[in-house]
Amino acid sequence: MNEAPVIEFRRWRPNDIPLAVEPVPAKVATTSSARTAKPARALVERRPETGGTTHSITSGGVTATHRALPLLRARVAPSVSAEPFNTIKQSVVPLACWRAHDLRFEFESSFVLPEMRAEIADLKELIDRHTLTNAQGEAAQRASLTVFGHADPTGNDEFNKALSGRRAQAVYAMLTRKVELWEELHSSPLGNDKWAPRALEAMQRALGLPVSGARSKPGRAALFKAYMDHVCTVRDEFGQPALDAGGQPVVLELKATDFLADGADPGGKGDFQGCGEFNPILMFSAAEQRAFSDPLRKEQRDEENATNRRVLVFLFRPGVRIKAAAWPCPRASEGSAGCRKRFWSDAATRRTFQGKRRTLEDDKDTFACRFYDRLSNNSPCERGLTSFRIRLYDPAGKAIADAPFDLQVGLRKRTAAANADENGVLVANDLELPNRCIVRWGFPPSTPDEKPNLQFTVEMFLTHDDLGEADEARQKLHNIAYDQSRDPEENIAAFQRDYGHLASPPLTRADGELNGPTLELLRAVYARCAQDLRNTPPR
Amino acid sequence: MGRYRVVEEGEHVPRIAAAEGFRDFKSVWDDPSNAALRRTRDPCVLNPGDELYVPDKEYKAVVAETGKTHLFVVKQGLLRLRLVVKDVSNEPLSSVPCELRAGASAPAVTLDANGGLDRAIPMQTEACELTLPDRTIGLLVGHLDPLDKPSGQRARLSNLGYFLSDAELGSDEDKAAFRSAIEEFQCDHGLLVDGKCGPATQARLKAIHGC
Numbered sequence: 183m184n185e186a187p188v189i190e191f192r193r194w195r196p197n198d199i200p201l202a203v204e205p206v207p208a209k210v211a212t213t214s215s216a217r218t219a220k221p222a223r224a225l226v227e228r229r230p231e232t233g234g235t236t237h238s239i240t241s242g243g244v245t246a247t248h249r250a251l252p253l254l255r256a257r258v259a260p261s262v263s264a265e266p267f268n269t270i271k272q273s274v275v276p277l278a279c280w281r282a283h284d285l286r287f288e289f290e291s292s293f294v295l296p297e298m299r300a301e302i303a304d305l306k307e308l309i310d311r312h313t314l315t316n317a318q319g320e321a322a323q324r325a326s327l328t329v330f331g332h333a334d335p336t337g338n339d340e341f342n343k344a345l346s347g348r349r350a351q352a353v354y355a356m357l358t359r360k361v362e363l364w365e366e367l368h369s370s371p372l373g374n375d376k377w378a379p380r381a382l383e384a385m386q387r388a389l390g391l392p393v394s395g396a397r398s399k400p401g402r403a404a405l406f407k408a409y410m411d412h413v414c415t416v417r418d419e420f421g422q423p424a425l426d427a428g429g430q431p432v433v434l435e436l437k438a439t440d441f442l443a444d445g446a447d448p449g450g451k452g453d454f455q456g457c458g459e460f461n462p463i464l465m466f467s468a469a470e471q472r473a474f475s476d477p478l479r480k481e482q483r484d485e486e487n488a489t490n491r492r493v494l495v496f497l498f499r500p501g502v503r504i505k506a507a508a509w510p511c512p513r514a515s516e517g518s519a520g521c522r523k524r525f526w527s528d529a530a531t532r533r534t535f536q537g538k539r540r541t542l543e544d545d546k547d548t549f550a551c552r553f554y555d556r557l558s559n560n561s562p563c564e565r566g567l568t569s570f571r572i573r574l575y576d577p578a579g580k581a582i583a584d585a586p587f588d589l590q591v592g593l594r595k596r597t598a599a600a601n602a603d604e605n606g607v608l609v610a611n612d613l614e615l616p617n618r619c620i621v622r623w624g625f626p627p628s629t630p631d632e633k634p635n636l637q638f639t640v641e642m643f644l645t646h647d648d649l650g651e652a653d654e655a656r657q658k659l660h661n662i663a664y665d666q667s668r669d670p671e672e673n674i675a676a677f678q679r680d681y682g683h684l685a686s687p688p689l690t691r692a693d694g695e696l697n698g699p700t701l702e703l704l705r706a707v708y709a710r711c712a713q714d715l716r717n718t719p720p721r
Numbered sequence: 722m723g724r725y726r727v728v729e730e731g732e733h734v735p736r737i738a739a740a741e742g743f744r745d746f747k748s749v750w751d752d753p754s755n756a757a758l759r760r761t762r763d764p765c766v767l768n769p770g771d772e773l774y775v776p777d778k779e780y781k782a783v784v785a786e787t788g789k790t791h792l793f794v795v796k797q798g799l800l801r802l803r804l805v806v807k808d809v810s811n812e813p814l815s816s817v818p819c820e821l822r823a824g825a826s827a828p829a830v831t832l833d834a835n836g837g838l839d840r841a842i843p844m845q846t847e848a849c850e851l852t853l854p855d856r857t858i859g860l861l862v863g864h865l866d867p868l869d870k871p872s873g874q875r876a877r878l879s880n881l882g883y884f885l886s887d888a889e890l891g892s893d894e895d896k897a898a899f900r901s902a903i904e905e906f907q908c909d910h911g912l913l914v915d916g917k918c919g920p921a922t923q924a925r926l927k928a929i930h931g932c
Contacts, residue, residue: 251885251887252887253859254859254879254887255848255858255859255860255861256858256859256860256861256876256879256880257860257861257864257865257866257876257879257880258802258804258860258861258862258864258865258880259733259763259765259766259862259863259865259932260733260735260765260800260801260802260842260846260862260863261765261800261801261802261803261932262735262746262764262765262799262800262801265932266763266765266766266803266931266932267803267804267805267837267839267931267932268803268804268805268865268880268930268931268932269804269805269806269807269880269881269929269930269931270804270805270806270807270858270880270881271806271807271808271809271811271880271881271882272807272808272809272856272882273809273882273883273885274809274882275885501855502809503809503810504809504810505810505812507810508809508810508811523908524905524908526901526904526916527904527914527915527916546893546894546897552901552904552905552908553905555901556885556898556901556905559886559898
């Protein structure tokens with residue numbers, strides 16, 4: 183463990199108190215009641231209130247199985263005459279879900295970033311979990327799938343519908359290796375969703391190929407296929423392809439007939455679609471929306487809205503197939519008229535920014551599309567993302583621009599290495615805010631080929647809930663580089679020496695006693711670090 | 722003198738009449754005291770709480786010689802179960818083999834070309850099961866409430882695949898699910914989408930559901 187420089191932490195929310203000093207609402211943490219001086223190693227994953235089981239959460243997505251609805255019996259009337267009868271129709275109910283966050287796409291684009299391979303591996307596991315096997319134990323029938331793309335409420339309806347549809351198309355095409363659908367996206371750019379040349383170059387880089395300029399159409403097709411295979415190959419934590427029993431790399435590749443509408447419709451109706459901005463998880467308050475219309479706050483607005491920009495895949499019972507004509511959603515490439523037909527009667531109210539900020543979980547009225555609302559009802563994948571930021575410093579106390587880092591949040595797998603921005607700030611999005619995370623970071627390598635050396639490690643506390651003063655002080659001191667493994671009195675004394683002059687009146691003693699003025703000072707210093715971070719313009 | 726009997730959950734006129742010892746449910750149903758009920762109800766779709774007038778049984782006198790054997794045939798009223806089964810795309814399950822398990826017997830039947838089933842069932846049948854190739858549907862015969870009651874509307878919307886919530890009755894989630902079901906039904910059938918199950922919606926629901 184090297185000397186950990188100062189780290190600031192705060193949870194991003196517009197104009198409010200940073201999480202560091204904010205009392206955490208009681209429902210967030212259900213930690214055990216036994217509190218000792220030892221660091222809180224037992225980490226709680228909040229069970230989704232929707233019921234169901236979450237299988238995996240990565241920095242880029244989630245997979246979960248929905249709560250099984252109890253089988254209700256059909257109430258029918260008997261007949262004594264020739265006329266009355268009872269119609270019983272089967273309904274389409276998802277059994278499981280997969281979500282990819284906005285993070286896994288190029289910003290404002292449908293280009294799938296190579297990091298999505300983590301979520302694709304989880305998707306494969308989810309599909310396997312819901313695959314029926316025959317008497318010989320071989321895979322006989324897979325769950326049927328459909329893909330939904332979503333946009334955030336910025337920009338106009340038609341544009342958002344188109345962009346979200348393009349993302350759904352990109353994911354669908356990758357899963358089925360339909361390179362012609364990627365060619366379609368490539369040759370018809372939409373706004374910033376322009377694949378040539380950056381997306382092509384990124385694909386070449388990911389594959390270790392020489393980065394060249396424009397490629398010919400057949401060349402592109404080959405590149406797309408290779409890249410799709412690359413992202414859909416399941417890898418171990420060292421990045422090596424996982425191998426199956428026969429020594430072959432484990433890949434996820436699906437057929438068009440594995441999807442809900444059987445691949446029968448040329449436009450993908452029933453197999454993939456975009457909801458545009460009609461089904462956000464988070465709706466700002468009217469005041470927030472007005473504040474965000476300031477162009478200087480675009481980055482912040484985009485970051486807060488990130489939770490809305492997502493792609494969902496729903497899995498249905500194996501064997502369930504729907505005729506495209508019976509599916510209410512319009513094609514991904516079509517306009518939103520078909521969507522509007524399915525809006526709630528009060529959709530206008532739902533789509534308006536109201537007095538307070540609304541979320542799907544708490545208010546349950548953020549979705550405008552009634553059909554999607556029912557389909558995704560109680561899906562553990564449809565939850566809001568919490569975003570938090572950490573700034574990375576060097577031992578001299580200077581922020582490291584473009585610092586390479588990786589993050590292990592709570593009990594999850596370690597994320598792949600990424601880079602902080604030019605202010606040394608990294609942003610992480612997560613479905614839940616667990617108690618702690620482990621950050622490793624270092625200096626940017628001097629040459630692009632060099633593997634980054636993540637020489638600094640720190641375990642940070644992210645929430646300071648229900649803690650007594652001693653624990654709160656210990657955790658906050660730890661976060662500002664007074665390592666908790668050292669004697670608490672020593673830490674407090676060191677803190678009093680280092681920061682005592684900032685108190686008013688200045689602290690007179692550095693005796694390691696957590697008295698009132700010291701605790702106040704600690705909170706103020708912690709808040710100031712957070713304030714400093716907040717004042718740093720994002721990207 | 723006859724008496725009024727309060728209908729309970731799951732009861733319908735044929736079963737009540739049979740329980741009261743009537744051969745033909747019409748002897749009960751067509752009684753003048755039930756005229757008001759007849760105006761608004763189908764004899765197989767009663768509402769718990771309705772009051773049905775059960776007249777006294779008439780005794781039929783038959784003269785027969787002693788010392789000889791006579792044959793008396795009692796014609797029991799028949800109860801039928803008529804269903805139409807559709808898949809997720811709203812297509813009928815044409816000619817699909819299935820099993821109708823009512824009590825001890827589980828005869829194998831085949832749905833007709835329109836996905837229809839029309840079978841005589843014992844008068845006492847309440848809970849039974851229809852087993853299709855890929856799933857089993859539980860049925861509660863006689864538990865369908867009238868259309869003007871929300872419970873009846875929910876049951877029909879549930880049968881048609883629109884209403885799928887197990888939230889507590891009256892809770893916000895339940896109300897939202899019910900409204901969603903009504904609106905989806907209205908949307909699918911070209912009605913004004915207002916989330917309220919008014920007369921036009923009810924009429925359509927009856928036509929589509931079948932009763």
